[in-house]
Amino acid sequence: MSVPLYVPVLPTRPHAVSAYRALPPDIQRRIAPLWTLPPRPGFLPRALTQQIKKEAGDVSTAHRHGCGWLDAPFADDVEAGVLSDALTPGWWDHRNLWPVTGPGRPGAQQSLALAVARRRQDGLGMRVRLPGTWNDGATSETLELLDRLPPSCPVDLLLDLCTVLPDRPDAAKEALRALEVLVPLTSWRTVIVMAGGFPDPPSDFREGVLYEAPRADWETWEEIQHSGRAHFRRLIYGDYGIHPATYAAQIPATRNGGPPWGVLRYTTARSYHLSKVPHGTRYDDTNREAARRLTRLADFRGPGAGAGERWLRDRSQGMTSAGNHSVWNRVGNVQHMTYVARCFGG
Template sequence: MLVPIYAPVLPVRRGAWNAYADLDDQVRQRIAPLWTLVPYAGRERARGESPAPDTAADPTALDRWLTDRADHLVEATAGLPGWLDAAHVESGIDGSGAGLWRLMTRSHLRIVTGPERHPVLQRYAADLAFLTGRGMGIRVLLDAPPDEPLTADVLGLLDRLGLTPPETDLILDLGAVTDAAESGKTALAALDLLGAAARWRTVVLTSGAFPRLHDSSDLGPVLLAHRHDRGLHEAVRAARPDVQGRLLYGDYSIEHAFSANIPHLRGSGPAWGLMRYTAPDAYLLGRVPTRDTDRTDRIHRVRAMARRIVGSEAFRGRAYSDAERWLQDCADGEGSKGSGNPATWIRVGHVQHMTFVVRGLLDGRA
C-alpha cells in the first residue's frame, strides 16, 4: 500500500464518500481523509462546540441513521486509512454507541478527539481507540495563535487518556482562512509549540478557503475564489523547509470549512447548486438553478456552465480524471441525461480536486 500524502477533511455525506470511492486507485491510496460525521438534527453547530454527554432525543432514529452511514463509509474506505471525528454525534451516547463501534471495528479509521471536548467524551473516544489498537488523533482547533497553556492542555490530554505520542496523530486545524500570510503565522506557531511538543506519529496541517455562499446574490455567473489554503502551505514550507515530508498536507477539498457542522435533517436549501473546479491558485465556481425555473432552461444553464469550465485555461482535459470526463460530456451533451444534480456536481468537484492535489504533491507543485 502506498503512503498517504494528503489529508482532506470530508463530511460523511453521500457526495464525499462516493467521490472517494470513485477516485483512481493510485490516487486514493495517497489520501487519508479526516471524515467528520455531520449532526443528525437540530441547529448548525458552532466550531469547537462540545456538548455534555446526553441521551439523544430519539436514540433509535440516530442509531438507524448512523448505522447506515457507517456501512456506506466502511464500503467506500475499503480498508484504507484515515480518521473519524464524531464530535457532532458522540454526545448522544445512547444513539451513537452502536454505530460508532460498528464503524471503528469494520474500518481502518482512527478516532479523533480534541482538548476542548467534554472529558467523558474524550475518554469514550480513547476507549474506542484502545479497543481497535490503531491509536487515535488529537484535533486542535486553531482559531487564534496557540500558547503555552494550550500546549499544556494537549500534553495533559495525552497523559490523562494514557496515549503515547508514537501512536497518536496531531491534526492542526486552522478552519476557514482568508489570509494566507496571517494564517501562516498561526500555523508556524502551532508547529513550533504543539508539533515540537512530542514525537507524534503524524502531524497534519489543514485549513479551508472554499467560500461559504449563503444566497444567490453572493455569486454571479462565475466566481474565482483564491486558494488561501494552498498559499498557507506554501508559506509554511518556505519558512520551515525542514518540515517537508514530515507534515501531511490537508484542506477541506471543495467544501466550506463549516459544511460538516450543518445537520443532516434541515430545511430546504437555496434554489441553486454549485458546479466547481480547482485551478492552481483559485476555485472556479458556477451557480446553476435546481428549481423555480423551467426544466429545459435549467438543463441549458447547467451545460452552459460546464462549457465555461472546460473552456477555461484551468481545465486539464477529459483524460485527467473521471471528473474531467464528466464535465466534458456534460458540456458536449444535449437533453437532460448526463446533466447531473447537486449531489453529482459536488461528487465531481471532490474527485477533480483530490486528484489535482495528489498529483501536484507528487510533482512538487501543490
C-alpha cells in the same frame, strides 16, 4: 500505515462517500480522508444511533484501498453519549478507520476514542482546532489526553486551521506558533495541517458569470512549508475539499431542502472557480453553459485528467444529464481531490 500525501476533510454524507469511491485506486491509496460526522441536535437517541451507524458503516465500506479517520467534533454531551452506544470499541475492529478526539471535547467522546486506541494499538487522531489566534490553553489538555494512551500507540496530529480565506493573512504565522508548541509534545506518527479554502458563493452570484477566488489556504500551506523550520518539512497537506470549512458543521438539510440552484466548482493551481447552475431539466441549456464556462478555462486540464473533468466535458456537450446537488458535489470533489493528490505525486 503508509504515509498519505493528502488528507481531505470530508463530511459523512452520501455525495462525499460517492466521490471517494469514484477515485481511482492509486489515488485512494495515497490519501487518508478525515471523515466528519455532522451535528444533529434534537434527534431522539434511537434515531441518532441508527443514523450514526449508517453513515459510519457507509464510510467504512468505502475504504477498500486506504485508511482514514472518523471524527465527531461537533457532538455535544448528549450526542457524545449516543456516539458511545453506536460505535462501541468493538465496532472499530478490523476497519480501516482510526478514532479521533481532541481538546475541548465532551468526556464521553474523548473516552471512547481513547478506549478504541488502547484496544487496537494502531492509531489515534488528535484534532486541535485553530480557528484564529493560537491559545496555549489547548496544550495542557492535549498532554492530558496523550498521557492516557500507552506509549506504543501511534498518534497523528491533525492541526485544523478551519476557514482560511484572504481575510486571514496571519493564518500561517498562527499555525507555526501552534506547531512549535504541539510538535515537541510526543513522537507524532504524522503531522497534518488542514484548512478550508473554497469560499461560499458571493452575495451577487448569478448565472452566466464565472466567479474566481484565490486559493488562500494553499498560499498559507506554502508559507508554512517555506518557513525555514527543518522539523516542519515533512508536514502533510489537508483541506476541506470543495466546501467551506463551515459546511462540515451544518445540520444536514431535509431531502427537499436547499436552494433551487447549485454550484459547479473547479480547482486550478492558484484559483477556485464557481459557476452557478440551475436545478431542473427545463434549464438544460443554462446548465450546459455553466459547465462550458469551466471547460473554457485556460487551466482546464481536459477529459484525460480524471472523472471530474470528463463529466464537465460531457455535460458541456449534452452527453450526460444535468445532475443535481449530490452529483455536482460529487463531481467537484472527485476533480479537486484527484488534482490535489497528483500535485503531491499521487
